[in-house]
Amino acid sequence: MIRVILASALSLWAVAAQAAIDIQQVTSPGGIKAWLVEEHSIPFTSLEIRVRGGANLDRDGKRGSVNLMTALLEEGSGDMDARQFQEAREGLAASFGFDVYDDALAVSATMLTENRDEAVGLLRQALIEPRFDEDAIERVRGQVESIIASNAQDPSTIASNTLMTEAFPGHPYGADLNGTAESVAGLTREDLLQAHRDTLVKGRVYVGAVGDITPEELGTLLDSLLGDLPDDGPALPAEQTMTVRGGTTVVDYPTPQAVAVFGQPGLDRDDPDYFAAYVLNHVLGGGGFESRLMNEVREKRGLTYGIGTSLVDKDYADLWLGSVASSNATIGQAIDLVRQIWADVAQNGVSEQELTAAKTFITGEYPLRFDGNAQIAGILVGMQMIGLPPDYVVNRNSYIEAVTMEDIKRVAGELMDPANLHFVVVGQPEGLEAEAEPAVGTIPAKDAATP
Amino acid sequence: MIRLPALMLGLLAASPTLAQEVTTATLDNGMEVVVIEDHRAPVAVQMVWYKTGSADEPPGVSGVAHFLEHLLFKATDDLESGEFSRVVAENGGTDNAFTSYDYTAYHQRVAADRLELMMTMEADRMNDLRLTEQDIETERQVILEERNQRVDSDPSAIAREQMRAAQFLNHRYGQPVIGWRHEMEQLDLQDVLGTYDLWYSPNNAILVVAGDVEPEAVVALAQKHYGAIPAEPGLPPRERQQEPPQMAARTVHYEDPRVSQPYVARSYIAPARNAGDQKDAAALVYLAEILGGSSFTSVFAEKLTFETPVALFSGAGYDGTALDDGSFSVTVAPRPGVSLEEAEAAMDQALREFLDEGVDPAQLERVRTQLKASEVYALDNVEGLANRYGAGLATGLTVEDIKAWPGILQEVTADDIMAAARDVLDPKSSVTLYMTAPPEPEPVPAAAVAPAEAGTPEIPAEEASQ
Numbered sequence: 001m002i003r004v005i006l007a008s009a010l011s012l013w014a015v016a017a018q019a020a021i022d023i024q025q026v027t028s029p030g031g032i033k034a035w036l037v038e039e040h041s042i043p044f045t046s047l048e049i050r051v052r053g054g055a056n057l058d059r060d061g062k063r064g065s066v067n068l069m070t071a072l073l074e075e076g077s078g079d080m081d082a083r084q085f086q087e088a089r090e091g092l093a094a095s096f097g098f099d100v101y102d103d104a105l106a107v108s109a110t111m112l113t114e115n116r117d118e119a120v121g122l123l124r125q126a127l128i129e130p131r132f133d134e135d136a137i138e139r140v141r142g143q144v145e146s147i148i149a150s151n152a153q154d155p156s157t158i159a160s161n162t163l164m165t166e167a168f169p170g171h172p173y174g175a176d177l178n179g180t181a182e183s184v185a186g187l188t189r190e191d192l193l194q195a196h197r198d199t200l201v202k203g204r205v206y207v208g209a210v211g212d213i214t215p216e217e218l219g220t221l222l223d224s225l226l227g228d229l230p231d232d233g234p235a236l237p238a239e240q241t242m243t244v245r246g247g248t249t250v251v252d253y254p255t256p257q258a259v260a261v262f263g264q265p266g267l268d269r270d271d272p273d274y275f276a277a278y279v280l281n282h283v284l285g286g287g288g289f290e291s292r293l294m295n296e297v298r299e300k301r302g303l304t305y306g307i308g309t310s311l312v313d314k315d316y317a318d319l320w321l322g323s324v325a326s327s328n329a330t331i332g333q334a335i336d337l338v339r340q341i342w343a344d345v346a347q348n349g350v351s352e353q354e355l356t357a358a359k360t361f362i363t364g365e366y367p368l369r370f371d372g373n374a375q376i377a378g379i380l381v382g383m384q385m386i387g388l389p390p391d392y393v394v395n396r397n398s399y400i401e402a403v404t405m406e407d408i409k410r411v412a413g414e415l416m417d418p419a420n421l422h423f424v425v426v427g428q429p430e431g432l433e434a435e436a437e438p439a440v441g442t443i444p445a446k447d448a449a450t451p
Numbered sequence: 452m453i454r455l456p457a458l459m460l461g462l463l464a465a466s467p468t469l470a471q472e473v474t475t476a477t478l479d480n481g482m483e484v485v486v487i488e489d490h491r492a493p494v495a496v497q498m499v500w501y502k503t504g505s506a507d508e509p510p511g512v513s514g515v516a517h518f519l520e521h522l523l524f525k526a527t528d529d530l531e532s533g534e535f536s537r538v539v540a541e542n543g544g545t546d547n548a549f550t551s552y553d554y555t556a557y558h559q560r561v562a563a564d565r566l567e568l569m570m571t572m573e574a575d576r577m578n579d580l581r582l583t584e585q586d587i588e589t590e591r592q593v594i595l596e597e598r599n600q601r602v603d604s605d606p607s608a609i610a611r612e613q614m615r616a617a618q619f620l621n622h623r624y625g626q627p628v629i630g631w632r633h634e635m636e637q638l639d640l641q642d643v644l645g646t647y648d649l650w651y652s653p654n655n656a657i658l659v660v661a662g663d664v665e666p667e668a669v670v671a672l673a674q675k676h677y678g679a680i681p682a683e684p685g686l687p688p689r690e691r692q693q694e695p696p697q698m699a700a701r702t703v704h705y706e707d708p709r710v711s712q713p714y715v716a717r718s719y720i721a722p723a724r725n726a727g728d729q730k731d732a733a734a735l736v737y738l739a740e741i742l743g744g745s746s747f748t749s750v751f752a753e754k755l756t757f758e759t760p761v762a763l764f765s766g767a768g769y770d771g772t773a774l775d776d777g778s779f780s781v782t783v784a785p786r787p788g789v790s791l792e793e794a795e796a797a798m799d800q801a802l803r804e805f806l807d808e809g810v811d812p813a814q815l816e817r818v819r820t821q822l823k824a825s826e827v828y829a830l831d832n833v834e835g836l837a838n839r840y841g842a843g844l845a846t847g848l849t850v851e852d853i854k855a856w857p858g859i860l861q862e863v864t865a866d867d868i869m870a871a872a873r874d875v876l877d878p879k880s881s882v883t884l885y886m887t888a889p890p891e892p893e894p895v896p897a898a899a900v901a902p903a904e905a906g907t908p909e910i911p912a913e914e915a916s917q
Contacts, residue, residue, distance in 0.1 A: 364543010
């Protein structure tokens with residue numbers, strides 16, 4: 001069974017840290033590493049597993065194979081068909097989620113202490129011995145095709161897919177990971193076996209575990225669950241920079257409210273200016289009701305129900321993206337405002353008051369994220385994937401505190417590029433023409449690197 | 452942040468159901484207080500639930516309860532417009548609000564030591580809002596854009612709105628919470644203040660505080676901040692217009708060119724959880740799970756996907772937390788090549804077979820096991836528990852009812868479920884929705900473009916097919 005996957009624009013790791021959780025680094029007898037927070041007060045455990053690669057590993061002409069394969073992991077394995085597998089899982093009251101994103105395959109599991117070994121055995125079977133029965137393939141293929149058709153009618157999805165296609169031609173990021181009706185129709189069982197072999201590999205696994213489990217128990221669990229995966233997979237994609245610059249693309253679509261997504265290149269997570277950029281984004285459009293964009297576009301003028309921006313750090317590209325929806329009659333006004341504010345902040349930075357408020361919020365909100373086993377497990381696995389040390393959770397807020405007005409002003413000036421902020425509008429916007437032919441073409445990553 | 456004092460660990464591990472203690476109190480002015488303790492993280496959630504929602508609106512002003520919810524973030528006598536959320540954010544917290552048919556709730560999530568500040572501000576806006584005409588003008592545009600985004604941009608949302616309007620002829624559950632556009636466009640300050648002055652008072656409100664807090668301290672703070680607000684003596688009873696008995700099945704056809712996946716859905720009038728009487732609702736929770744709760748093991752999955760390839764997706768839904776009778780719904784999205792008529796016929800047959808065959812005991816036990824386990828998982832989600840109490844109390848349940856609910860769920864039998872199914876799955880009290888794209892122009896058969904024979908009606912092919 002496949003569900004519609006909403007890829008979050010905000011990465012899990014988000015920024016920073018100052019929470020006092022006790023993170024243990026566990027290595028299983030078989031050499032598999034995990035981070036663990038023991039939490040024995042409620043008798044269950046949450047596991048978050050990510051395998052780097054994800055939909056990036058679709059082979060040529062097989063777009064959608066990793067997605068379809070992932071959806072089939074719960075559709076029968078070992079000696080169980082789909083229904084037998086689900087009956088067994090329901091009987092244990094365990095929950096398993098299998099999702100795929102551009103950069104990773106994600107497995108989320110929650111299991112009771114009283115039957116954890118059986119639940120792990122079932123999950124192992126799904127990961128290691130999926131059957132890919134023909135009837136299951138056809139059933140899920142039909143579901144994926146229905147989703148592709150629905151996405152083609154959904155203004156928000158049309159907008160973000162259009163932007164990504166313009167920005168990353170020829171790169172996996174430029175093509176929806178569901179694949180196209182044509183590519184999905186052509187996928188065979190062999191393609192799914194290949195996708196499974198390519199994607200689920202031990203050398204790219206990251207694990208976060210939180211709950212009623214000891215380090216020793218977790219070590220045994222990891223070997224049992226993941227020990228039989230192959231060691232490594234095919235090469236991962238190359239770094240890429242957004243190739244689209246400035247202008248507006250209009251996609252004509254009959255809907256009362258136009259949707260706009262907009263973007264420009266972002267900043268690498270490892271860049272020394274990253275924290276300044278993060279705070280800057282918060283002031284600009286990341287901070288809910290308090291952001292500049294929300295205040296100007298919604299609170300003062302009532303042009304939208306919501307507008308926001310985020311720094312999107314994918315494994316092989318860095319973007320700064322935003323979105324807004326407004327009636328066809330007013331979307332042009334909303335876009336003009338975004339451009340003006342983008343230019344104003346690039347030139348003038350933000351006020352002392354905005355900076356202080358942003359830092360207070362960002363540092364105050366951080367510990368509030370650690371509020372449930374699955375949430376914490378997600379944070380742990382996200383940190384590992386971007387190479388942060390465990391003590392990042394303790395030090396993170398000091399990195400935010402260290403951001404100065406000068407940093408913000410410098411980063412705003414260097415990074416924000418109003419002339420190159422590109423818009424994609426889906427709808428029938430009034431008085432808004434496609435202003436420029438988007439410059440499509442591959443710009444080598446290093447040439448186009450951020451200033 | 453998680454703190455795990457060693458001493459407490461042993462205690463809690465021994466008795467996990469004690470991980471969250473629930474304490475209740477009532478202030479002198481009638482405001483109910485619920486405190487849910489969870490000391491694992493130094494976080495507190497404050498929620499204030501008003502026992503009023505869109506179904507309490509007078510006729511002609513649909514959407515006013517939700518509009519008011521937006522406007523509560525504007526100025527009061529003590530706070531500037533927008534200051535509420537700004538102060539929450541400056542304290543590292545998050546806040547929002549939501550409106551439903553039966554309640555309107557405001558909530559903040561902050562470090563536990565900021566709770567009093569949250570109470571100060573929430574108490575302030577219970578009675579002291581200072582709205583301007585400019586607030587009305589601007590925010591009305593925002594709610595219209597919200598309607599655009601949530602409903603008018605989504606054919607499925609439009610279809611569900613039409614279906615619900617057809618289900619409830621007389622009860623205001625048939626009016627959308629967001630409001631009908633033409634009425635939203637006319638909402639003015641008087642409409643908003645009418646709702647505010649009538650319903651926003653401590654004797655119509657429930658305070659739920661959950662997290663790293665001590666009950667005595669919370670009640671003392673509540674007394675200080677909310678207890679000072681006088682009760683509204685003129686608080687009206689929540690007597691809504693009730694539905695007449697439904698005498699005929701109703702059908703709604705919604706066509707929209709943006710539909711790519713057609714589906715058929717049906718809703719039936721169904722009882723809600725009632726104070727002291729939650730058994731029928733508990734049986735309906737099982738019925739929804741058994742009919743459509745799993746894409747693999749439910750009755751619909753088995754009969755409509757695995758045995759005969761009719762459905763791409765199917766489901767069943769029931770939410771019993773409502774003040775008046777609500778609805779039970781079923782949905783089937785057919786595979787390509789299967790018409791909605793065929794899908795509906797297959798769904799009806801599946802329902803008939805289920806009524807004949809009864810509940811599979813193994814499936815029943817799996818659902819029971821999962822509902823039981825969900826109580827363990829729920830202990831990890833203190834906001835979910837807060838919602839349980841807020842929504843329950845706002846829809847006429849008592850604290851005892853809410854505490855008893857998981858136990859009542861565990862006691863449901865196959866007979867209860869079948870009795871509920873026979874009661875509820877009555878075509879006469881149903882609305883069936885067909886959602887589809889307009890028919891494609893049919894390809895013109897070769898014969899049709901041949902010169903018409905004399906005497907046959909001359910209908911140009913293009914017109915005939917449009």
